[in-house]
Amino acid sequence: MAPVRTHPLARGALAQRTSDFLGRAWDKGWLPPPDLDPQALWTFAAKPFGAQAEAAEHGGRSPEDVADFRERFTRIIAAVEAEADLNPLGRTMAWGQLSRLVKNRLALGALWDAQSALLDTYLAPPIIVIGHMRSGTTRIHKLLAADPAFSHTRYCDAYHPVPSRLGLNRLASAFELAMLGLLNPWMQSIHPMAPTAVEEELAWISAALHHSIYESQWHIPSYSAWSEARDPAPIYRELKRILQTDATTRDLADKPRVMKVPAFAEDLDTILALFPDARLVLAEREHEAVLRSAVSLAANQMAVQSDACDLATIEARWRHKIALRDARIAAALEGWQGPVARASFDELNADWEGAIGRVYADLGLTLTPQALAAMRRTMAASEGGHHHAHREQLARFAKA
Numbered sequence: 001m002a003p004v005r006t007h008p009l010a011r012g013a014l015a016q017r018t019s020d021f022l023g024r025a026w027d028k029g030w031l032p033p034p035d036l037d038p039q040a041l042w043t044f045a046a047k048p049f050g051a052q053a054e055a056a057e058h059g060g061r062s063p064e065d066v067a068d069f070r071e072r073f074t075r076i077i078a079a080v081e082a083e084a085d086l087n088p089l090g091r092t093m094a095w096g097q098l099s100r101l102v103k104n105r106l107a108l109g110a111l112w113d114a115q116s117a118l119l120d121t122y123l124a125p126p127i128i129v130i131g132h133m134r135s136g137t138t139r140i141h142k143l144l145a146a147d148p149a150f151s152h153t154r155y156c157d158a159y160h161p162v163p164s165r166l167g168l169n170r171l172a173s174a175f176e177l178a179m180l181g182l183l184n185p186w187m188q189s190i191h192p193m194a195p196t197a198v199e200e201e202l203a204w205i206s207a208a209l210h211h212s213i214y215e216s217q218w219h220i221p222s223y224s225a226w227s228e229a230r231d232p233a234p235i236y237r238e239l240k241r242i243l244q245t246d247a248t249t250r251d252l253a254d255k256p257r258v259m260k261v262p263a264f265a266e267d268l269d270t271i272l273a274l275f276p277d278a279r280l281v282l283a284e285r286e287h288e289a290v291l292r293s294a295v296s297l298a299a300n301q302m303a304v305q306s307d308a309c310d311l312a313t314i315e316a317r318w319r320h321k322i323a324l325r326d327a328r329i330a331a332a333l334e335g336w337q338g339p340v341a342r343a344s345f346d347e348l349n350a351d352w353e354g355a356i357g358r359v360y361a362d363l364g365l366t367l368t369p370q371a372l373a374a375m376r377r378t379m380a381a382s383e384g385g386h387h388h389a390h391r392e393q394l395a396r397f398a399k400a
Contacts, residue, residue: 002185005393008299008311015089015183015304022088033088034095036081038074041095045102053106060112060119060241068234069105072209072227073098079223086218089183090305094218101207107162112241121244126257126275127363130329131283132322133262134293136345138191138200140283141260143356145198146378147371151255153246155199161207161242163249170195184304189389190297200260201239208238212263217301219313228324232267236274265325268332278338279363282329285345287322294318296393339363352379 003012025031035041046053058066080086080094112119127144131137145152159176160169173195180187193199206213211227214220247253256279264271272278295315302309333340341362347355356375360367 002189002389005186005189005300008296008397009303009309010186010300011303012183012185018183019087019089022092026088034091036077036091036095036098038077041077041099042073042102045099046106048103049106049110052110055113056106056110058113059109060116061109061238062234065234065237069208069238073102075226076209076211076214076220076223079220080218083220083222084218085306085308087305087307090218093305101209104160104162104207108242108245111162111245118245118248119241121248121253123240123244123247124254124256125277125279126259127279127281128264128271128275129258129260129281129283130265130268131262132265132285132287132290132294132325134290134297135262135283135285136343136348137260137262137283139348139352140281140343140356140359141200141258142198142378142382143352143375144258144281144359146374147258147368148374149255149368149371151247151250151252151257152198153201153204153257153259154196155193156195157246157250158199158201158203161204161246163245184300186300186389186393189393190300201243202261202263204239204242205235205261205263207242208235210235210263212261212266215317216298217305219302219306219309221317224317228266232270233274236267236270240274262325265329266321268329272332272336272338276338279365280336280338280340281359281363282340282342283345284342289345290322291315291318292398293390294321296390296397 022031026033035044046057049056077098084090084094086094127150129137129141129144131140141152144150155177156169156173160172177193177195187193202213209227210232211220211224215224243257244253247257295311295318298314298318299309299311302314339362341359343355343359353372353375357367
């Protein structure tokens, strides 16, 4: 059982002890602090590739995409160093995330260099759920993903995108989730995860250094602003390459992929250009409810890694995100002629079967008895899920 979360910025006991130990270890010279110098970090991550590192960096990618990642890598580290004010645990976690994403990027490039046909894979038209974080996108995503006619991304493939043998990605994911659960005992109540469960593609755009996952963990306003204003096309070309690889490896390319990342709302015009045959589902929820839940999530993530978190700053960031995403969704849909369905958070609460039935009808899809039965099993399984605890947390914070 997780301890009571008494404040949005509460931190788990193990995270505090770990951060304190790392700080002492660095001060006393027992351990060296992680080096976040971009070149040092890149050299460390590229070492296993030896003389093939440059070829791996370029494998399957255009010069523009390679240059975009390098610039993002330098800029995000500069923002972390100047603005994030990370504690020892946060600095260690940042080093781990950034070094792993370079390793994965090089490993994928090496794979595409050796098997270029992966990038010729035809993908069935996707179904893309669009909406603010905490607006019901996860529920819509999981219900649609339950339909056996569609495909979805699994957690183990999202966070370990390089194809692995013998289920090693599932084992690695289980270990990582267990460790994260120890450090952050409220993580599963806010966003339940499991190695083979349905997962959004956030990790895939983060692998190309989209700002969304990082600004939920670190205070990096300069990088967020720069990245929001930059053309995200290189990020989504990388996502498509990973999607093609995953679909081919798992033999799912002929099934429409149900995809969902709240950050898609910021880049919807780019996504629609990349997937012009997509079907869209728009998740809708009252903005203040979205804001409260989003602030709770971001505060939970940031409190683990920094001792200087400020709720007012976090709230201002997410008010900005809601306004930005609303504006960009509206602009992208102005000229869009493809299928669009809408599902409100309250409607899903009151009658999810009716809401999903209308989504299928608006998208021109058939809701089969097999799909409906699978969705009912999904809903039944969620009845005792960890996520209900987050409602209790939000209610507690409102009374404080």
